[in-house]
Amino acid sequence: MLRIDRRASKTDMKVPIALKEGLGLNKVVLIHEENFNATVSNDQRLKILMLLAKGVSKASELAKNIGIGRTAIYRHLNYLQSYGWITKENENYYLTSNVYLVYRIVSSESNIALEILEHKGAFIDNIYGMITIIEDKDIINKCWKCVLVDLCLATTSSIAKRVRIKFDETSLPAIRVIELLAKGVKKDIHNLMKKGFIVLRK
Numbered sequence: 001m002l003r004i005d006r007r008a009s010k011t012d013m014k015v016p017i018a019l020k021e022g023l024g025l026n027k028v029v030l031i032h033e034e035n036f037n038a039t040v041s042n043d044q045r046l047k048i049l050m051l052l053a054k055g056v057s058k059a060s061e062l063a064k065n066i067g068i069g070r071t072a073i074y075r076h077l078n079y080l081q082s083y084g085w086i087t088k089e090n091e092n093y094y095l096t097s098n099v100y101l102v103y104r105i106v107s108s109e110s111n112i113a114l115e116i117l118e119h120k121g122a123f124i125d126n127i128y129g130m131i132t133i134i135e136d137k138d139i140i141n142k143c144w145k146c147v148l149v150d151l152c153l154a155t156t157s158s159i160a161k162r163v164r165i166k167f168d169e170t171s172l173p174a175i176r177v178i179e180l181l182a183k184g185v186k187k188d189i190h191n192l193m194k195k196g197f198i199v200l201r202k
Helices: 017-024 032-038 043-053 060-068 070-082 139-145 149-163 175-197
Strands: 001-005 031-032 086-089 092-095 101-105 112-125 129-134
Touching: 031 032, 031 175, 032 043, 032 101, 032 112, 032 129, 043 060, 043 070, 043 129, 060 070, 070 086, 101 149, 101 175, 112 175, 129 175, 139 149, 149 175
Parallel strands: 031 101
Antiparallel strands: 001 129, 086 092, 101 112, 112 129
């Protein structure tokens, strides 16, 4: 699935923040796969994230724009906040990042591993709104028809050369974006884990 909040004319296109900054992003949020799937498959939660990307931050304004009641908007906001999508400051809600990558936990009796997926993720951009990417049967047509396809190809190819990352030649532009960011985050995590330590809290 690939969704873009609004369509831009080709003469008005600019590189989204997530692509422009590439691996230089200061903050990337990792979302568990089950939570990611549950969020992007819920139209009201997606609309909330899109509105937040446009600068709407009050619960009352979000509810009015979406057409739902007070109880429903706070239920969705509490869900998004508890799973890392948004944060609350005073009475305002904000996105926690411009980029969300997806992970899953792979465990056995003797090992546990964090797997960062290279085919799922989301960008939240102040120009294009929210772009969610899930590799499924519909993404091929949607990706090649997307107004950002040329920007995705050019920008990801440029960044990949700079950081010496090779793509699968058959991969779609949208998947390349997620793959590029995921590989960069994996390198960061590897370096941090070698130098640092982990504190677990319940």
